[in-house]
Amino acid sequence: MNQEVNNYLNRLEKWQAELTELRKIILDCGLKENYKWMHPSYSDNEKNIVLIHEFKDYCAILFHKGVLLKDPENILVQQTENTQSARQIRFTDLLVIQELEPTIKKYVKEAIRIEKLGLKLKKKKTSDFEIPEELEQKFEENPNFKKAFKNLTAGRQRGYLLHFAKPKQSKTKLSRIEKSMERIFDGYGLTDCTCGLSQRKPNCDGSHKQLEKTGYNN
Template sequence: MNEEVNKYLNGLKKWKTELTKLREIILECGLKEEFKWMHPCYTENEKNIVLIHEFKDYCAILFHKGVLLKDPENILVQQTENVQSARQIRFTDLPEIEELKPTIKEYIEEAIGIEKSGKKIEKKKTSDFNTPKELEQKFEENPDFKKAFKNLTAGRQRGYLLHFDKPKQSKTKTSRIEKNMERIMDGYGLNDCVCGLSNRMPNCDGSHKQLEKTE
């Protein structure tokens, strides 16, 4: 077992029992245990298959190529609209994990088979996402803002495009754009930490609320 994973699990205040069980199930499938992106990650021939992670309201096993799984039980979850390939199975208690153990193993075995087959995921390019006319207008009004947006990583750009284009009303789209202009100018993504307190860097975990309470 990976020592870094041991430290990670021992340091958890919540979901320790559930993630330890998921770890046990995954290792029974013969995968190699590593520690990547600050979470336990399990690989086959150096290829990422699954990882386990925890959130406030649930813990989960994440399949890196989950979109290719058949999902006969209809239990896979797309974490956000911007996630194209990965899918989660979410849990809220230990009995739920124990009940789904055979299914979890079946999904893991299928995921291993998909990786061995060399099957690839055709991901949408940033240019395939719709750019709202309200954003185009802001680009025209502020070339520096357009440059800052284009300098973001492709994933961050896609996240903003989905977020800005989701509302039906134009004024709501404009409001969302204006609310995030400063973040974009500073080079941050929609879900990036800007306070520096997050334990999930670069993602925000809500730690900024501690600052708001003291202001």
């Protein structure tokens, strides 16, 4: 077992028992344990298969190529709209994990098989995503805003495009764009941490709420 993973689990104040159980189940599938991206990660022949991670309301096992799994139990979850390949199985109860052990192992073994076969998802490029008319309008009005948007990473651009395109009403789309302009000029993605307190950088984990409680405005 990886000592960094031991340290990670020992530090947890929540979901420790659940993630420890998931760890045991995954190791039973013959995967190698690593510590990557600040979480326990599991690989086969140096190929990443799954990782386990915790959130405020749930913990989860994440399959890096989960979209390619058959999912007969209909338990895989797309974490965000911008997530193309990875899928999660989420948990909030230790007993449920124990009951689902055979299913979890079945999914993990299929994920290993998919990696051994070299199967890959053809991901959508940023250019494949629709650019809302409201955003095009803002680009015409402010070329510097367009430049700032284009300077974002492809993943951050896709996240904003999905966020802006989701509302049906034009005024709602425009409102979302205007509220995001400052973040875009600063080079931040839709879910990036801007307070500097997050333990999941670049993603925000809600640590900014500590600032709100103390009345400090960053």
